Amino acid sequence: MSSTSQKHKDFVAEPMGEKPVMALAGIGEVLGKRLEEKGFDKAYVVLGQFLVLKKDEELFRDWLKDTCGANAKQQGDCYGCLKEWCDAFL
Amino acid sequence: MSLFSNMSAEEISYLLDEHGIKHGPVVDSTRNLYERKLKEAMAKRKQAKPSPDKTFYREEEEEVTYVYRTPTKSENFMERPYMRSKTAEELEHSASYSGYSRSSEYRGRDYDELSHKLPVGPKTAPIRSGQDAPKAPKSPRLIPLWVQFLCFLAVAVFLYFVFSSMESSEPLKVIE
Numbered sequence: 409m410s411s412t413s414q415k416h417k418d419f420v421a422e423p424m425g426e427k428p429v430m431a432l433a434g435i436g437e438v439l440g441k442r443l444e445e446k447g448f449d450k451a452y453v454v455l456g457q458f459l460v461l462k463k464d465e466e467l468f469r470d471w472l473k474d475t476c477g478a479n480a481k482q483q484g485d486c487y488g489c490l491k492e493w494c495d496a497f498l
Numbered sequence: 499m500s501l502f503s504n505m506s507a508e509e510i511s512y513l514l515d516e517h518g519i520k521h522g523p524v525v526d527s528t529r530n531l532y533e534r535k536l537k538e539a540m541a542k543r544k545q546a547k548p549s550p551d552k553t554f555y556r557e558e559e560e561e562v563t564y565v566y567r568t569p570t571k572s573e574n575f576m577e578r579p580y581m582r583s584k585t586a587e588e589l590e591h592s593a594s595y596s597g598y599s600r601s602s603e604y605r606g607r608d609y610d611e612l613s614h615k616l617p618v619g620p621k622t623a624p625i626r627s628g629q630d631a632p633k634a635p636k637s638p639r640l641i642p643l644w645v646q647f648l649c650f651l652a653v654a655v656f657l658y659f660v661f662s663s664m665e666s667s668e669p670l671k672v673i674e
Contacts, residue, residue: 462522
């Protein structure tokens with residue numbers, strides 16, 4: 409947890425509301441575009457997927473990799489971000 | 499995978515459980531992921547076990563080929579290592595009984611009788627022992643059986659000798 413980015417801290421600080429998918433930690437422009445093309449245009453849709461995968465790290469990482477080609481670090485960042493958000497607000 | 503696309507969500511869910519894959523509900527957005535996981539799991543299983551029959555036969559093969567190749571030779575060859583490993587312990591026990599010279603005859607006979615049967619009971623084992631040594635000079639053992647016997651007896655005699663010499667000597671009293 410020592411190496412959480414500013415993006416991560418910003419995301420978990422408040423309810424996500426209508427934030428775009430690119431607001432998620434680990435999801436930049438390229439990955440964000442790919443996710444949007446697949447229909448995941450908002451952060452809460454990715455959250456929905458995260459929850460449907462029962463908040464399981466391995467499943468979510470695999471899914472993210474399949475869907476937008478995220479590498480291991482990006483997968484980890486995104487998972488960590490969503491997990492912490494859930495812990496705080498869900 | 500066309501194999502999975504005809505399956506219902508419940509079937510996929512069932513298969514995931516079968517393979518021990520942790521999963522959530524199989525919905526549109528998760529289906530692809532689970533299908534891929536199942537594909538990988540099945541491929542892995544196939545690699546691990548080329549065919550269950552093969553493993554089975556491999557275990558049996560050692561026995562089967564011996565029996566079928568040459569009935570008389572192979573039986574002895576097959577059973578002797580098996581039997582010897584078993585009877586090695588029993589032989590050491592039976593050494594004290596000193597009835598071993600007779601019993602090996604039974605052993606030779608029993609080989610022919612039990613050629614088709616592989617699991618030889620432990621009950622019959624004590625009857626048979628080392629008479630094979632004079633009968634069959636060639637044995638798969640590195641050290642022939644009778645040599646082992648001789649060593650055992652030699653050690654026993656030696657220890658007895660030491661003990662008896664201790665008894666008769668004075669120093670024993672000093673120690674006490």
